[in-house]
Each structure stands twice: as C-alpha cells, then as structure tokens.
Amino acid sequence: MQTVFIVAILLLGFLITFQIAKASEYVAVLRGEEKAKKQTNKVNAFLLLAFLIVGLIGVYYCNETLKGRILGEAASNHGKHIDTMFHITLVLTGIVFVITQIALFWFSYKYQQSDDRKAYYYPHNNKLEVIWTVIPAIALTVLVGFGIFYWFKITGDAPKNAMEVEIVGSQFKWEFRYPGHDGPGGKGVFGKKYFKKITGDNPLGQIWEDPANHDDVYVTGEPMHLVVDKPVRLIINSKDVIHDVGLVHFRMKMDAVPGTPTTMWFTPTKTTKQMAQELGKANFVYEISCDQMCGKGHTGMRGELIVETQEEFDAWMATKQALYSKLFEKKQPAASDTTHTVDSTAKQVTAVLNK
Amino acid sequence: MSDTIHIHPGQVAHEVAHDDHHHGHHEQSFVTKYIFSQDHKTIGKQFLVTGIIWAIVGGLFSVLFRLQLGYPGQTFPILETVFGKWAEGGVIKAEFYYALITMHGTVLVFFVLTAGLSGTFANLLIPLQVGARDMASPFLNMLSYWFFFMASIVMISSLFIHTGPAAGGWTVYPPLSALGQASIGSKLGMDLWIVSMALFVVSALLGGLNYIATILNMRTKGMSMTRLPLTIWALFFTAVLGVLSFPVLFSGLILLLFDRNLGTSFYLSDIVVNGEILNNEGGSAILFQHLFWFLGHPEVYIILLPAMGMVSEILSVNSRKPIFGYMAMLGSLFAIAILAFLVWAHHMFVTGLNPFLGSIFVLLTLLIAVPSAIKVFNWLTTLWRGNIRLAPATLFAIGFVSLFISGGLTGIFLGNSTLDIHLHDTMFVVAHFHIVMGVASMFGMFAGIYHWFPKMFGRYLNSTLGYIHFWVTMVGAYLIFWPMHYEGLAGMPRRYLDKSSWAAFSQFGDLDKMITIVSIIVFAVQLMFVFNFFYSIFKGRKVTSPNPWGANTLEWTTPINPGHGNWEGEIPEVHRWAYDYGKDGREFIPQTEPIGANESKH
Numbered sequence: 029m030q031t032v033f034i035v036a037i038l039l040l041g042f043l044i045t046f047q048i049a050k051a052s053e054y055v056a057v058l059r060g061e062e063k064a065k066k067q068t069n070k071v072n073a074f075l076l077l078a079f080l081i082v083g084l085i086g087v088y089y090c091n092e093t094l095k096g097r098i099l100g101e102a103a104s105n106h107g108k109h110i111d112t113m114f115h116i117t118l119v120l121t122g123i124v125f126v127i128t129q130i131a132l133f134w135f136s137y138k139y140q141q142s143d144d145r146k147a148y149y150y151p152h153n154n155k156l157e158v159i160w161t162v163i164p165a166i167a168l169t170v171l172v173g174f175g176i177f178y179w180f181k182i183t184g185d186a187p188k189n190a191m192e193v194e195i196v197g198s199q200f201k202w203e204f205r206y207p208g209h210d211g212p213g214g215k216g217v218f219g220k221k222y223f224k225k226i227t228g229d230n231p232l233g234q235i236w237e238d239p240a241n242h243d244d245v246y247v248t249g250e251p252m253h254l255v256v257d258k259p260v261r262l263i264i265n266s267k268d269v270i271h272d273v274g275l276v277h278f279r280m281k282m283d284a285v286p287g288t289p290t291t292m293w294f295t296p297t298k299t300t301k302q303m304a305q306e307l308g309k310a311n312f313v314y315e316i317s318c319d320q321m322c323g324k325g326h327t328g329m330r331g332e333l334i335v336e337t338q339e340e341f342d343a344w345m346a347t348k349q350a351l352y353s354k355l356f357e358k359k360q361p362a363a364s365d366t367t368h369t370v371d372s373t374a375k376q377v378t379a380v381l382n383k
Numbered sequence: 384m385s386d387t388i389h390i391h392p393g394q395v396a397h398e399v400a401h402d403d404h405h406h407g408h409h410e411q412s413f414v415t416k417y418i419f420s421q422d423h424k425t426i427g428k429q430f431l432v433t434g435i436i437w438a439i440v441g442g443l444f445s446v447l448f449r450l451q452l453g454y455p456g457q458t459f460p461i462l463e464t465v466f467g468k469w470a471e472g473g474v475i476k477a478e479f480y481y482a483l484i485t486m487h488g489t490v491l492v493f494f495v496l497t498a499g500l501s502g503t504f505a506n507l508l509i510p511l512q513v514g515a516r517d518m519a520s521p522f523l524n525m526l527s528y529w530f531f532f533m534a535s536i537v538m539i540s541s542l543f544i545h546t547g548p549a550a551g552g553w554t555v556y557p558p559l560s561a562l563g564q565a566s567i568g569s570k571l572g573m574d575l576w577i578v579s580m581a582l583f584v585v586s587a588l589l590g591g592l593n594y595i596a597t598i599l600n601m602r603t604k605g606m607s608m609t610r611l612p613l614t615i616w617a618l619f620f621t622a623v624l625g626v627l628s629f630p631v632l633f634s635g636l637i638l639l640l641f642d643r644n645l646g647t648s649f650y651l652s653d654i655v656v657n658g659e660i661l662n663n664e665g666g667s668a669i670l671f672q673h674l675f676w677f678l679g680h681p682e683v684y685i686i687l688l689p690a691m692g693m694v695s696e697i698l699s700v701n702s703r704k705p706i707f708g709y710m711a712m713l714g715s716l717f718a719i720a721i722l723a724f725l726v727w728a729h730h731m732f733v734t735g736l737n738p739f740l741g742s743i744f745v746l747l748t749l750l751i752a753v754p755s756a757i758k759v760f761n762w763l764t765t766l767w768r769g770n771i772r773l774a775p776a777t778l779f780a781i782g783f784v785s786l787f788i789s790g791g792l793t794g795i796f797l798g799n800s801t802l803d804i805h806l807h808d809t810m811f812v813v814a815h816f817h818i819v820m821g822v823a824s825m826f827g828m829f830a831g832i833y834h835w836f837p838k839m840f841g842r843y844l845n846s847t848l849g850y851i852h853f854w855v856t857m858v859g860a861y862l863i864f865w866p867m868h869y870e871g872l873a874g875m876p877r878r879y880l881d882k883s884s885w886a887a888f889s890q891f892g893d894l895d896k897m898i899t900i901v902s903i904i905v906f907a908v909q910l911m912f913v914f915n916f917f918y919s920i921f922k923g924r925k926v927t928s929p930n931p932w933g934a935n936t937l938e939w940t941t942p943i944n945p946g947h948g949n950w951e952g953e954i955p956e957v958h959r960w961a962y963d964y965g966k967d968g969r970e971f972i973p974q975t976e977p978i979g980a981n982e983s984k985h
Contacts, residue, residue, distance in 0.1 A: 031461045042911060049847035049915075053924060072773040072850065076781065083861065094869040097890045106804075113801045121792040128759060128788050135766040136781050139702065140773060147703040147965035148768035156764070157711045157757065164756035168749045168795075175749075175799040176742045182801065183738035199565065199656070223653040224660050233655075268656040269559040270668055272733065272808060276874030276887050279805040283734045285668050286558055287652025290735035315887050319808040319876040321552045323559060323566045324477040327879040 066141070073140035080133035084126070099276060100307055103298040103314070103335070107279035109178040116174055120167055186293035190259035193252060194218060195316075196232055197264075197271030197284040200325030202316055204252045205232060208243030208350060219244050223267070229355055236352060246351040251332035252316070254296050255341045261293040271329065272320035277303070283320055296335040303335075419529075421521035422947040426528050427506030428839060431832070433535060434499020435913055441490035446906050448483045448880075451475040453899025455881040469547065478567050480880045481550040485568065486542070488553025489576070491821065493583055494538070496686040498531050500828045501625075504689055505594045505618045507835060511938035512612050514603025514955060516948045519596035523589045530586035534579045541575035549576035552878065554679065557650040557671050561642045564656045574643065577636045584633045587625050594622035603937070605957035610974070612936050612961040613712055617692025620720040621685050628681040628724070635674030642666070669734050676727035683820050684723040688716065690827020691758065691787075694780040696961075697834050698762055700934045701777040702769025703970060705962035708761045715754030715761075722751045732800040733807050741800045748798035755791050759784065770965075774932075775849030779830035782857045783823050789861075790819025793868065808878075811871020814864045822860045829853075832916070837931050841944040842923030848915040852908055859905035863898050870894070935961050935973050 056064035102108050139145070194205040207216025219241025225233035231248070234241045254260050264273050266284035273292075274281045282292040304312035316331030336344070420426060450459060458473035469479035506524065510517055518524045541548040550568020551560040555576065563570040598619045602611070611619075641647040642663075650671045651663035699706040706712060728736060728744040762784050771777065793815040796802045806812065829852070836844050875888040882888040930939040937957070941949050955975040963972040967983055 038907060042907075042914075045851065045911065046848070046914070049845050049851070052847045053845060068846070068850065069773050072778060073771075075854065076773075076778075079857070086861070087865070090866050090869070094866060094894070098869055098873040099887070110801055110805050113799065114796070114805075117796055117799065117802065121795055125788065125792050128763065129785060131763050132766070132781065132784055132788070135763060135769075136771060136773070139766060139769045139771050141703075141770050145770045146968070147770040149705065149965045149967075150707060150764070150768065151705040151962065152708045152710070157708050157761075160760040161753060161757055164753050168752050171795065171799060172746050172749050175745055175801045178801040179738065179742055179745065182804065183741070223655055226655045226660060228658075268654055269562070269565050270556055274808075274874065274876060276805075279874075281733050281804050281807055285735060286654050287664075288667060288669060288735060309886075311886075313886055315885060317874075317876050317885070317887075320556075321481070321559070321878045324481060324550075326481075327477070327881055328884065330885065 069141050073137045076133050077137040080130065080137075083129070102277070102279050103296060103303060104275075104278035104280065105295040105297060106182045107277070107294070108297075109181060110279040113174055113178050117171060120171065124167075182294075183292075186261040186291075187259045190261045190293055191255065192216065192218070192261045192263060193254070194232075194263045194265065195252065195273055195284070196267060197273070197318065197322070197329070198267035199269065199323050200318070200329040201248070202252075202273075202329070202331035203231060204247040206245040206247065206345070206348075207240075208245060210240055210243050216243070218263070226267070230351070234351065236356070242352040243350045244352070245345070245348045247348065251313070251334045253341055253344050254333065254335050255338050256296055256299045256302075256335050258338070259293055259295045261291055264290045264292065269322050270320050271318045271322050274317040274319035275314065275333070276317065277314055281319055299335045299337065301336075419525060421517070421525045423506045423510050423518050423521065423524060424839070424945070424947075424949075426524055427503050427508075429528050430498055430502030430506060430531070431839075433532065434495050434503060435916065437490050437494040437499060437535065439910070439913065441487050441495060442906050442909060444483045444487040444490070446903055447475065448480055448487070449899040449902045451480055451880055453896045455883060475880075477880060478547065478550060481552075481566075481878070482547045482568055482572075484878060485550050485552055485555075486538075486548055489538070489549070489580075492553060492682065492686070493580070494531075494535065496821070496824050496828070497587065497625075497682070498583070500824060500831075501618060501621050501685065501689045502528070502531065502590060503828075504614070504693060504831050504835075505590065505622065507839065508614055508938065509594055509597050509618060510601070511838070511941065511945075511949060512615050512936050512961075513598060513601060514606055514937050514957060515597060515601035516950075516954070518593045519601060520593055524593050527586045527589035527593065530582050530589065534582035534586060537575055537579035537582060541572045541579070544571055544575070546570040546572055548572040554672075554675060555639070556675075557639055557642060557668055558654055558656075561639060561650060562654070562656055562661075563643075564659060569643075574640070577640050577643075580636055581633060584629045587629045591622040591625040591629075594618060595626065598622075603954045603957055606937075606974075609710075609713075610957055610960045612692075613695040613706060613709070613716075614689075614692040616713055616716055617688045617695075620716050621688045624681040624685050624688070624720055624723055628678040628685075631674055632678035635671055635678075638674075639671065669731070669736075672731050672734060673727070676730045677724075679730065680727040681723040683816075684719055686820055686824045687827075688719070690783060690824045690831075691716070693827050693831040693834070694783045695762070695765075696936070697776050697780040697830050698765050698784075699962055699964060700834075700932050701772045701774060701780070702766050703772070703933075703964045704765055704769040705964055705966075706761070707764035707767075708757075709960065709962060711757055712761055715757045718754040719751060722747060722754075726751065726798075729798050729800070729803070732803045745798065745800045749795065751798075752791065752795055755787075759788055759791075774833065775844070775846055775853055776830045776834035778850070778853045778857075779826045779833060782853065782860075783826040783830060785857075786818050786823040786826060786860065789865075790815055790817075790823060794819060805874065806871055808876055809871035810867050810875045810877055813877045814867035814871060817867075818860070818864045822856075822864070826856075829856075829912070834932070835938075836916075836919070836923075837926040837943075838938055838941075840920050840923070841926050842919055843926060843931075844919045844923060845915050848911060852912045852915070855908040856905055859901050859908070862901045863905070866894055867898065930973075933971050935963060935971055937974060940973065940975055 102111050192207055196203045207218045209216055211217040217240045219238040220235045221233045222235055223233050225235060264282050264284045266286045268286060271284040272281060273284060278294050280292055280294050282290050300314060304310055314333040316333055318326055318329035460473040462470035463473045469476055546567050549555060549572045550566055559565050560569050560573055598615060638649040642649050642651055648663035648666035650666045650668050652666045654661040654663060695706050695712060726744060726748045729748045732741050797806055797812060797815055833844055833849055870891050926943050929943050937955060940955050957974045958977045959974055961974055966972060
C-alpha cells in the first residue's frame with residue numbers, strides 16, 4: 029500500500045513538472061522567444077556561479093564531516109610512505125582542481141550571452157599551448173618520481189631478518205601457516221605443499237615427506253599474530269578463486285591467486301594495544317579484508333590480526349603444536365608412511381612454493 | 384567526391400522528391416525503412432533507443448543495489464513480489480546483489496556507453512559531417528546494429544534463467560567466472576554472458592570498420608582530414624581503438640569458454656573448490672586479466688572520446704567561438720588513443736605484477752594526464768571571452784568538463800602504483816571511474832542528444848525539462864560520488880554489500896543512506912528525460928530553420944528532415960574548417976562558404 033502511495037506521489041509530481049515545462053514553452057512563444065531565451069540564459073548562468081560557490085563550500089564541508097572517519101595514522105613503515113605520497117598528490121591535484129573548476133564556471137558565468145558582447149575570434153596560441161603542456165608534464169614528473177621511489181621501497185626485497193607467514197584464502201576464510209624454526213639461524217622454512225594433497229586433515233596440502241613441514245604451525249579460526257617493529261613477509265596463496273589480502277591500517281594489499289603465489293612485506297609499527305589507545309577504541313582490531321570479489325560470501329571474508337611484542341608472540345606460539353605432530357605423533361608411524369609414499373614424487377616439482 | 388559512387392542514386396533522388404510531400408510513401412515498406420534500414424540515421428536512432436532502454440535497465444539495477452547498500456538488511460516486500468527467490472522476505476540476497484552489480488557494469492559500459500553512445504553518434508554524425516550519402520557499407524552497418532540486438536537478447540535472456548545471470552563482476556575474472564561450483568552466477572548465466580559479448584564484439588567490429596572506411600574514403604570535396612570537425616576525429620580514434628582491442632577481449636573470452644566447458648586450463652591451476660580437487664594445472668588466472676584489460680582500458684577511452692569530441696563541438700558552437708587549439712586538440716586525441724593501449728596493467732598493480740613492469744605502467748599512465756590537461760585548458764580557453772548560449776546541450780558540455788577534471792584528477796592517485804596499493808579495489812575506484820567515465824560520458828551523450836535531436840527528429844526536446852534534467856543530475860552526481868571517495872580513503876573495499884560486521888568500514892552508514900536517496904532521485908529524473916525524449920519525437924516543438932544553432936558543420940546544410948542520401952542534389956563542397964565562429968565580425972561562416980577575398984587568416 030505504502031509503495032503504491034509513493035509511486036502515485038512520484039507520478040503526480042512528474043505530471044506537474046511536465047505540465048509546467050510544457051506551459052513554459054507556450055509562454056515563451058507568446059512572450060517572444062528571444063526574450064524568454066535571454067532570461068533562461070541569465071538564470072542558468074547564475075546557477076552555474078551558484079553551483080561553483082556552493083560546490084566549493086560543499087567540498088570543504090564534506091571534508092570537515094568525513095575526515096575524522098577515515099583511518100588514522102598508518103601502522104606500518106610502508107603505510108607512512110603511502111600517506112606521504114597521498115598528501116603530495118592531494119596538494120598538487122587540489123590546486124589544479126580549484127583553479128580549473130573556478131575558471132570553468134566563472135567563464136561560463138562571465139561570458140554568458142549578451143547583445144553587447146562579441147565573441148573573440150581566438151583559434152590558437154602556440155605559446156599558451158606549450159605552457160600548459162610543459163607545466164603538467166613537470167608536475168607529473170614529480171609525482172612519477174616520488175611514486176616510483178616509494179614503489180620500489182615497498183616492493184623491494186624484504187629485510188633478511190623478516191619473519192615469514194603464509195596466508196591462504198579460500199571461499200570465504202583465511203588460513204595461516206608459520207614456518208617453525210627448522211632453518212639456518214633458527215629461521216623457519218616452509219615445507220612444500222601440493223594442492224592435490226588437500227584433505228580435511230591437511231587443509232593446505234602439506235607434503236609430509238618434506239621434513240621442513242614437520243614443524244610448520246597451521247592456524248585458522250583465530251587472528252594472525254605478528255611482532256611489532258619486526259618486518260614480516262607474507263606469502264599469499266589461494267585455494268579456489270582470486271582473493272586479496274587487504275590490510276587497511278598498514279595500507280597494504282596483495283592479490284591471492286590460485287596457482288601463482290604472491291608476496292608482500294612490511295613492518296608493523298604499532299601494537300594492537302597502542303592502536304586501541306591512540307584511537308580511543310578499547311576493542312580495536314586489525315582486520316584482514318578480502319578486496320577482490322570472490323563470490324557470495326565476499327563481504328564476510330574477514331580475518332583478524334594481532335600485533336604484539338616479541339614476548340607476547342612467543343608465548344602465543346608456545347601454545348601451538350605443529351600440524352604434523354598433531355596428525356601423526358599419536359598414530360602408527362607406519363600407517364602414515366604408506367599413505368604418503370603412494371602419491372609422492374613426480375608432481376612434487378610443481379608443488380614448490382617457496383624458493 | 385560526387386554522389387554517383389554511392390548507393391542507388393536513383394533511389395535517393397526518389398526519396399528526396401517524396402520528402403517534400405509526406406512521409407510514408409510506398410517506396411519503402413515499414414520494415415525496410417524503420418527495422419532493417421540501411422540508412423545510417425535510422426541505424427543511429429536504433430542504437431540510441433536500444434541504448435536508452437538498456438540505460439533504464441542498468442540504472443534500475445543500480446537503484447536496487449543502492450537500496451541494499453543504504454539500508455542493509457531492511458525488508459522491501461515489493462522486491463520479493465517482483466524478484467521472488469532472489470529477494471526472499473524482501474531482502475536482497477548476496478547472489479542477487481552480485482548479479483545486479485555485474486549486470487549494471489556490463490550493461491552500462493558496453494550496451495549503453497559503447498553501443499548507445501558511439502553507435503548512435505558515429506552513425507548519425509559521420510556521414511552527415513564528412514559529407515557522405517551513407518556509410519561505406521550500409522549493409523554491414525545494418526548488421527552491426529542487429530548483432531548488437533542479438534547480443535542484447537542473449538544478455539536479457541540470461542536475466543531470466545534459473546541460476547541467474549553472470550555474477551562475477553563486469554570484469555569476469557576467472558577462476559570465479561570459470562567455475563560453476565564457486566558461484567551460482569558462473570553457471571549457465573556466464574556462458575550466456577560470453578556468447579552475448581562475442582556477438583557484441585562482432586557488432587563493434589562491423590561498426591568500427593565502417594566508421595573508419597567512411598571517414599577515410601568518403602569525405603566530400605574539400606573536406607581534408609584537418610578540416611574535419613573534432614567529433615569526427617574523436618569517433619575515428621574511437622573506432623580504431625575498438626577495432627584493435629575488441630578482438631583481444633574476444634580471444635580472452637573464447638579461452639574462458641574453453642576453460643568452462645572443454646576442460647582446458649588456460650586460466651586455471653591448483654584449485655580446490657568446495658572440497659573438490661580440480662585437475663587443472665599450469666594455467667594463469669592473471670593471463671585473463673592481461674587480455675581483459677588490453678581491451679578494458681582502451682574501452683574507457685572508447686567511451687570517453689566520443690563524448691570529448693561532441694563536447695568540443697558543442698562548446699565551440701554555443702560559445703560562438705572557434706575551438707581553441709584545433710591541432711592541439713587533435714594531437715591530444717591521438718596521444719590519448721596511443722597511450723590507451725600502453726597502460727592496461729595499471730589495473731593490475733597488486734596482482735603480483737613484476738614491480739619494474741609496474742613502474743613503467745605508472746609512467747605511461749600518468750603521461751595520459753598531459754594530453755588530458757591540454758584538452759581541459761583548451762576547453763576553458765574556448766569558453767573564455769565567448770558569447771555563451773547556455774542551452775541544455777551547453778550545460779551538459781560544461782558539466783562534462785567539470786566532471787572530467789574531478790575524475791581525471793583522482794585518476795592521478797590511482798595511476799600511481801604506490802597509492803594504488805592502498806586505494807585499489809576500494810570505493811575510491813568506484814567514485815573515480817563513475818565520475819570520469821560513467822557520468823562524464825553520460826553528460827557527453829546527453830549534450831549530444833540535446834544538440835542533435837533537431838537533426839534526428841526535426842523537433843526540439845523540451846528545454847525546461849532539459850534544464851531540470853541537467854541541474855538535478857549535476858548536483859546529484861557530485862552528491863553521490865564525491866563523498867564516496869572518503870569511503871575509499873578509509874579502505875572500504877568495493878563490492879561489499881553490508882559493512883556492519885567490520886570495525887574499519889562500518890562508520891559510513893548515514894552517508895550510504897544519503898547516497899541511496901540521491902541516486903533514486905537522479906534515476907527518477909533520468910526517467911523524466913526518457914519521457915521528454917519519446918514525447919518530443921512525436922509532440923516536440925517543430926524545427927523551422929535547417930540550422931537552428933547557427934552551426935558551421937555540414938549536417939546543418941541538409942533539409943530539416945533529410946531522407947536517405949542526406950542532401951537533395953549535389954553533396955556540398957567544403958572550403959574551410961568547421962570553426963569559423965565570430966570571424967571578421969560574422970557570427971558564423973558555414974564550411975560550405977568559399978574563402979572570401981579579404982578574409983583574414985587564422
């Protein structure tokens with residue numbers, strides 16, 4: 029009933045507008061078309077000027093209202109670079125925006141049709157054109173320069189001491205793997221995996237013959253844990269469709285592509301607790317969002333992340349058991365051996381995940 | 384070039400003769416005149432009307448998903464009445480939401496802003512403005528429309544099947560679009576989507592080749608390339624872009640069709656979907672993105688260039704001043720067309736693309752800002768010291784420039800890979816491309832419709848409704864898309880249907896409501912424009928002068944209602960460029976007027 033009512037009102041409003049519009053056409057004809065045209069011209073010229081002024085105030089008002097709702101300071105080293113780059117771009121484009129919009133609407137208003145004005149025949153001026161080719165070119169060179177400088181910093185190699193965490197997306201959840209301590213210098217090495225090994229018990233398809241897998245810790249259904257001020261390199265993978273690891277507070281993002289592992293690294297600079305304090309939100313959490321549309325549950329593909337001190341991290345890690353030991357240490361070793369010798373060898377080549 | 388090389392001069396003469404009396408003589412049946420017509424003007428109108436119908440459908444979809452975004456979880460019983468199981472209990476289901484956004488994008492990008500925009504105006508304007516009786520091949524031109532029509536039928540039919548239409552986003556990235564197990568929209572609906580797009584590509588190619596051939600070969604005597612109006616140049620580059628890039632999309636889609644139905648692994652590798660281990664190995668999901676964006680990025684310019692061309696023409700005519708820097712405008716069109724092919728990977732900065740390659744694409748992408756800046760400054764100088772007639776077409780052209788500036792500048796953020804890491808796939812992107820490509824091109828299209836409606840139908844659109852249309856759309860466009868940038872700055876991903884469970888993205892509820900309300904109002908005003916359009920075809924005020932805007936170009940030398948063949952008698956000869964407005968104290972000098980003895984040079 030309500031819908032019918034709304035539709036009726038809309039139709040009525042429309043009919044009235046249309047009748048007025050039609051009538052105004054007749055009136056124009058009666059009053060002399062030239063005169064009517066001049067008047068609408070004036071009205072529209074005025075509206076253009078009004079639009080400019082109200083629009084610029086609106087831009088300011090919009091910024092005042094919404095700037096508090098966008099993110100605070102970046103919580104990673106790269107995030108700070110990205111924010112700097114953003115501000116450089118914002119200032120440059122902002123200047124261009126204001127000047128060109130003012131010129132556009134001011135000219136449209138100022139040079140509205142009038143009987144005592146003659147249009148100025150001005151087909152070209154090479155000097156002017158060179159000027160406004162060169163100036164944007166210089167401005168853009170600056171932006172490209174800064175942009176590429178930061179881009180290489182961000183996408184360059186991760187520091188040697190970076191910890192590594194694997195993050196795997198699938199419809200519609202995130203799973204994590206920590207590499208343990210089996211490498212040189214206590215740094216973990218990820219064991220190889222192969223997607224055809226994926227079962228309910230082995231959600232990432234780890235190859236158990238690879239001893240590197242034996243101390244890899246599998247984590248799901250709880251937040252990923254990272255250490256503050258310690259660089260982290262994420263190894264990103266997907267099991268089904270393309271997902272994207274989005275970490276807004278760190279300003280980082282990278283696609284998770286099935287069959288093609290990707291990586292990104294950054295250094296978190298603020299613990300979860302610090303952020304909660306700074307933002308005044310006691311229940312603050314870092315969120316992992318899926319930023320590449322992945323199906324009907326895309327919106328709900330939410331993960332959490334905790335940044336903490338090394339001690340806190342170690343304490344948390346101590347509560348974890350490697351998936352290998354969970355699965356096999358209580359069982360008969362022989363039984364597990366037969367299951368994985370059968371489907372091993374040849375295809376392992378393609379299963380190389382980390383080099 | 385005389386008229387003798389064109390189709391059936393006899394028939395043309397016939398028609399022209401009859402035109403003086405009444406329409407609908409027995410020479411042509413209704414079918415050959417209005418349906419399977421080979422007259423470029425009729426084909427242009429067919430594209431326009433089909434485009435308008437598609438625009439209503441695509442716009443309606445956006446209103447529906449805006450309801451979901453503005454009022455997540457709220458029930459709208461009428462939705463269940465209309466859409467049944469897709470909106471059970473009056474709440475838009477996730478699957479339905481994704482089908483809506485996918486179809487909204489596909490329809491608006493391809494069916495409205497490609498076919499509806501360049502299909503309409505290339506067909507209408509190319510022969511009229513270069514001085515030709517028709518296209519190089521009127522028959523292929525007719526086929527171009529009918530392939531588009533078939534594409535439309537297939538796409539529409541996909542809306543009514545049990546599993547619904549494609550729902551993987553208009554970019555249809557595999558594996559999501561390749562695996563029926565991964566999404567209900569990737570079942571039959573996706574096959575229909577591919578078939579429809581394949582037909583669409585055929586249509587685009589038939590049309591594009593015709594436009595190029597006509598512009599290169601069928602210009603009237605004296606119409607050298609540098610005397611062409613900028614509309615024609617823009618349509619020329621548009622056609623070249625389409626002809627070179629649509630086949631790449633075609634090949635990409637065919638491979639996708641193979642992956643879907645024949646078990647190939649072009650895009651698929653290492654996939655376990657819903658617990659089912661697939662056999663595909665060795666494919667690359669990213670390959671599709673390269674193929675897609677090799678069309679996808681030029682596509683942006685396929686949409687934008689015709690609007691730029693028409694805006695140049697309309698601003699010049701209505702400020703009664705020559706377009707400033709014709710050669711610079713031409714050069715910048717050319718530069719944009721070349722660069723359009725060299726920037727596609729800026730859509731893929733965060734796919735794991737080689738960072739060095741990424742940096743090259745940053746450079747090339749930001750380079751596009753230079754010709755774009757030249758165009759803006761030249762438009763501004765065209766308005767400067769003019770004597771501006773603010774017809775609805777002029778207002779839409781001014782609106783286009785304003786939106787192009789706003790959206791172009793946000794492109795400088797996104798084209799910079801460093802910033803793109805943060806802004807990629809957020810609402811910032813949505814705001815950016817809707818302003819610069821969607822709304823701006825729509826404005827160009829509206830400007831073109833208001834300006835050339837008298838040529839198409841011999842009547843005027845009601846200009847009061849035109850002014851209302853402009854002001855509501857202009858204000859609405861900024862109200863909808865300007866604040867949306869802030870959502871993107873907060874990192875809010877696009878294509879989220881309900882942000883309430885997120886700590887970082889749930890703070891924009893009232894803003895989303897406002898945007899929804901404004902978009903409904905703007906949509907209603909577009910319906911008013913559609914009404915104005917169809918009403919004025921039959922009841923609009925009649926045009927009494929063949930050249931109502933006092934314009935220089937050739938289309939205004941034809942009779943008010945030109946028949947098939949456009950000119951009675953000889954095709955006029957051209958003696959000058961199209962922009963002699965306000966020269967030597969004369970308001971305008973048509974292209975057909977010989978250069979006078981004492982005329983000043985420019």
